[in-house]
Amino acid sequence: VIHYTIPLHLDKHTYPIYVGQHIFASTELLARHIRGKQVCIITQEKIAALYLQPLLRALQGYQCAVFSLPDGEQYKNLDEWRKILDLLLQQGHERSTTLIALGGGVVGDITGFAAACYQRGVNYIQIPTTLIAQVDAAIGGKTAVNHSHGKNMIGAFHQPQCVIADVNLLQTLPAREYIAGLAEVIKYGLIDDAMFFGWLEMNRDALLAKKTDALLHVMHVCVSMKARIVSEDERDLGRRNLLNFGHSFGHALEALGQYQRFLHGEAVAIGMAMAATLSGDLGLIPVATVQRIVNLLQSFGFVLNDSLPTSAELIQLMRRDKKMQLGKMNLILLSGLGRAEKVSTVSESQIEQMLQKFSSYK
Amino acid sequence: VIHYTIPLHLDKHTYPIYVGQHIFASTELLARHIRGKQVCIITQEKIAALYLQPLLRALQGYQCAVFSLPDGEQYKNLDEWRKILDLLLQQGHERSTTLIALGGGVVGDITGFAAACYQRGVNYIQIPTTLIAQVDAAIGGKTAVNHSHGKNMIGAFHQPQCVIADVNLLQTLPAREYIAGLAEVIKYGLIDDAMFFGWLEMNRDALLAKKTDALLHVMHVCVSMKARIVSEDERDLGRRNLLNFGHSFGHALEALGQYQRFLHGEAVAIGMAMAATLSGDLGLIPVATVQRIVNLLQSFGFVLNDSLPTSAELIQLMRRDKKMQLGKMNLILLSGLGRAEKVSTVSESQIEQMLQKFSSYK
Numbered sequence: 001v002i003h004y005t006i007p008l009h010l011d012k013h014t015y016p017i018y019v020g021q022h023i024f025a026s027t028e029l030l031a032r033h034i035r036g037k038q039v040c041i042i043t044q045e046k047i048a049a050l051y052l053q054p055l056l057r058a059l060q061g062y063q064c065a066v067f068s069l070p071d072g073e074q075y076k077n078l079d080e081w082r083k084i085l086d087l088l089l090q091q092g093h094e095r096s097t098t099l100i101a102l103g104g105g106v107v108g109d110i111t112g113f114a115a116a117c118y119q120r121g122v123n124y125i126q127i128p129t130t131l132i133a134q135v136d137a138a139i140g141g142k143t144a145v146n147h148s149h150g151k152n153m154i155g156a157f158h159q160p161q162c163v164i165a166d167v168n169l170l171q172t173l174p175a176r177e178y179i180a181g182l183a184e185v186i187k188y189g190l191i192d193d194a195m196f197f198g199w200l201e202m203n204r205d206a207l208l209a210k211k212t213d214a215l216l217h218v219m220h221v222c223v224s225m226k227a228r229i230v231s232e233d234e235r236d237l238g239r240r241n242l243l244n245f246g247h248s249f250g251h252a253l254e255a256l257g258q259y260q261r262f263l264h265g266e267a268v269a270i271g272m273a274m275a276a277t278l279s280g281d282l283g284l285i286p287v288a289t290v291q292r293i294v295n296l297l298q299s300f301g302f303v304l305n306d307s308l309p310t311s312a313e314l315i316q317l318m319r320r321d322k323k324m325q326l327g328k329m330n331l332i333l334l335s336g337l338g339r340a341e342k343v344s345t346v347s348e349s350q351i352e353q354m355l356q357k358f359s360s361y362k
Numbered sequence: 363v364i365h366y367t368i369p370l371h372l373d374k375h376t377y378p379i380y381v382g383q384h385i386f387a388s389t390e391l392l393a394r395h396i397r398g399k400q401v402c403i404i405t406q407e408k409i410a411a412l413y414l415q416p417l418l419r420a421l422q423g424y425q426c427a428v429f430s431l432p433d434g435e436q437y438k439n440l441d442e443w444r445k446i447l448d449l450l451l452q453q454g455h456e457r458s459t460t461l462i463a464l465g466g467g468v469v470g471d472i473t474g475f476a477a478a479c480y481q482r483g484v485n486y487i488q489i490p491t492t493l494i495a496q497v498d499a500a501i502g503g504k505t506a507v508n509h510s511h512g513k514n515m516i517g518a519f520h521q522p523q524c525v526i527a528d529v530n531l532l533q534t535l536p537a538r539e540y541i542a543g544l545a546e547v548i549k550y551g552l553i554d555d556a557m558f559f560g561w562l563e564m565n566r567d568a569l570l571a572k573k574t575d576a577l578l579h580v581m582h583v584c585v586s587m588k589a590r591i592v593s594e595d596e597r598d599l600g601r602r603n604l605l606n607f608g609h610s611f612g613h614a615l616e617a618l619g620q621y622q623r624f625l626h627g628e629a630v631a632i633g634m635a636m637a638a639t640l641s642g643d644l645g646l647i648p649v650a651t652v653q654r655i656v657n658l659l660q661s662f663g664f665v666l667n668d669s670l671p672t673s674a675e676l677i678q679l680m681r682r683d684k685k686m687q688l689g690k691m692n693l694i695l696l697s698g699l700g701r702a703e704k705v706s707t708v709s710e711s712q713i714e715q716m717l718q719k720f721s722s723y724k
Contacts, residue, residue, distance in 0.1 A: 084517075089511035092682070113479075116518060150451065156478060156479055157483065304457065319454075
């Protein structure tokens, strides 16, 4: 059942984000967005074990290649990307081919980037299988792979033909990954919707239990907000920056952990707590609001201060972030609950001070 | 001196193509199109020896990286592309950086593709140093690298900030490369401008002697035509296909020669003679026109039938071309001198027959 369809409007192209149950392997839905006779599914080993067969059955009648990535963010790299392109060429895929990303953010990002570059751009479909991908990564056409010098450093803007967000796929998602995804959900409340933040405080148990009604509400709020922000600023030149709340710190933490210690959402949760703390330090929000944010994150199970980096380590890595402009550190901070803004005046000593305060969170 | 500036109009972006003499190392011209404080020049060893120093002098005051490719089309590959990205990251280039392609089509294509993917897209400037790049490759935002399975298979559409076409740079161009570039010049006459074809028949000697007046006329005709066709069809979905006249055969010949035996223009010249011959065989143009085209190509020094491939070899390689759609072979043929069109009905036996006729050209 498709519960609702949210359109993402862009200058040249509008595409649908389908949200529903048991919809990812619908032949009719897929056929609507496949142009030629060829498809290539890109997935990951664990997801393939669960969902590849039904998808292949839905795609009978197409010439169908399958590429399976090993598990882990460290495989979102140029080597694996290249193997996808090799496979497409070996199997004679033409410009009319359609790539299908069946997986989380890693699969979606690398698939999108392969689609962006294969024969100067072919179509692709996102079937996100994790919460973080359903509410965030699969929407908006940012594609990329990581580089040893930083996350998402090589990539392109390339929009999918559609996104199929099937909340039933979340039932098999491991608890750790599911909770990590809630970090991005909480982010939407923090940056743009104080009411939703309140809803999250009230509905923690239903969400942690993956109740369908709660999930469909979360999806509606988050997908609509993401679609709106992306259509206002496809190329991330202004407003879309706000979606990076918590991410400058988060990316640095991920790099410090060599993309293995933290899941993306876990690093973002810590990063959001850091950004909130800094917002409090700078007097942008009351200390009580900082505490409320920290409490919510902890109540969802995020561990915020387990062996943190030194401020020198953190700052050095943040310097490499794409958001750096002419050497200035641009951070997204909060000027209220549900209100984010870009701040370019943060000094390194303020980050040091924030980190000290941070170690007191228990 | 800038002799004229031709604007290339696109939906979201219009950029200038400057044509003139002694303009490639103009600080003022460059500064107009550089946004930040960082630049990275991508060039080739032989070109660097001639023109890198003046360009570096013009860029004093910028943080300037230099990447030098080895000579040859075989280095337009993902390995070298990746080295450019590594260099940019190692040297801390930010999103505001500007890449500068100083070289021929190989340099321009790989630079454009690096610019397309670095941090999801940064600016770049084209300074084409070969005739083929000045009249064709540097204009229009097609970027790519080759793959062992075919030419330009991995790439993106990414438009430069400007193109600086300095005809004086052609004076040092080796004769073989210069003549190869004339193939693309002749192409413009064949597909869209019978008067210009006549002009080429009359002005062969001035062109072969690289007379400035002749060069400036050629540039004006070719750059204007290319800019017009690209602005009508940026993504190569329709009319821009016509620019591929001779290229389906040409690309196959290049692949057969492992990108070493033929220069691109040499392969295109043979490919155009093949396409013209086929057009004659199909009754689209008179045999006398075919002969006139073959004569012009030969009079410019192109050798058309030196150890040609078998039709089986040729057809197998053409099947891999990006222009294939659902298994049909799409070819650009002539329906008159100065008039090209797409034909999707060519059979393999007609290609075989054309190759037989071809071996009679002396």
